[in-house]
């Protein structure tokens with residue numbers, strides 16, 4: 001899932017409200033400073049984007065999120081980073097189901113940002129205590145209280161002095177008590193992996209150069225398909241997961257193939273709004289790609305060259321076909337039906 005980011009400039013109304021909320025922010029700041037476990041960011045900023053790090057992700061949680069949820073999430077994120085490499089700087093933000101706790105979390109977000117990066121724009125990028133009001137800045141968290149889900153966001157922008165990624169996890173859809181929570185955690189980490197291989201810095205809020213290489217609104221079939229299949233594949237290899245797990249998951253995802261065929265739009269032209277699960281059909285595409293080319297070729301070689309060669313360049317170099325040709329071959333593969341298709345699933 002990709003977090004959409006609005007750059008609407010709402011400065012006029014913000015400036016009116018800002019003075020009212022600064023007191024609340026200062027109080028929250030004092031509270032957060034009094035917490036001895038609060039990370040301190042005194043070191044000079046160095047750009048470590050795309051490098052393997054030994055640092056653990058930093059975690060921030062709303063007060064209604066349990067330690068068990070945090071521990072569970074970190075455990076499976078570690079499984080993913082052990083498998084794919086530990087990238088960062090990464091922050092994990094946990095949203096629960098209390099609106100008030102989320103407002104506190106947003107204050108913590110805004111204070112943390114200002115503490116790390118004096119250039120952080122509090123007018124645009126802090127909700128300023130008005131999470132649902134139309135006149136405030138932008139908060140990354142409130143929609144998750146009601147809608148659930150999880151997302152990765154990249155903060156590699158020309159107007160920042162500190163580059164980082166976030167994973168936002170909500171306690172809803174799926175809840176930590178559901179098995180699905182685990183592959184969702186790994187799915188999000190694969191997005192971190194993908195983005196760590198793209199060095200473009202957003203200029204004036206323009207995500208397009210990054211998204212042309214990895215998903216967002218440009219290539220969800222590949223980025224979501226990759227995150228989904230890699231997460232399910234990795235989870236299927238864990239101790240205690242039944243042997244037929246991956247085939248069962250991919251059988252369910254094959255249900256979307258008939259929608260895809262009747263929709264009549266090519267896989268690489270599907271968007272988040274298409275009436276087809278781009279995640280499901282995309283996951284089948286990555287399964288097909290990995291079956292043909294090998295997991296290392298996809299995960300390591302393709303992503304290693306992605307930044308320098310671009311999406312089509314690295315695709316052609318490592319998979320030997322253009323995306324057009326590969327999608328054509330994939331469409332024929334789907335026509336063989338579920339039973340034949342399942343043969344390629346380990």
Ligand SMILES: [Zn+2]
Nearest residue numbers: 001002224227
């Ligand atoms: Zn995703």
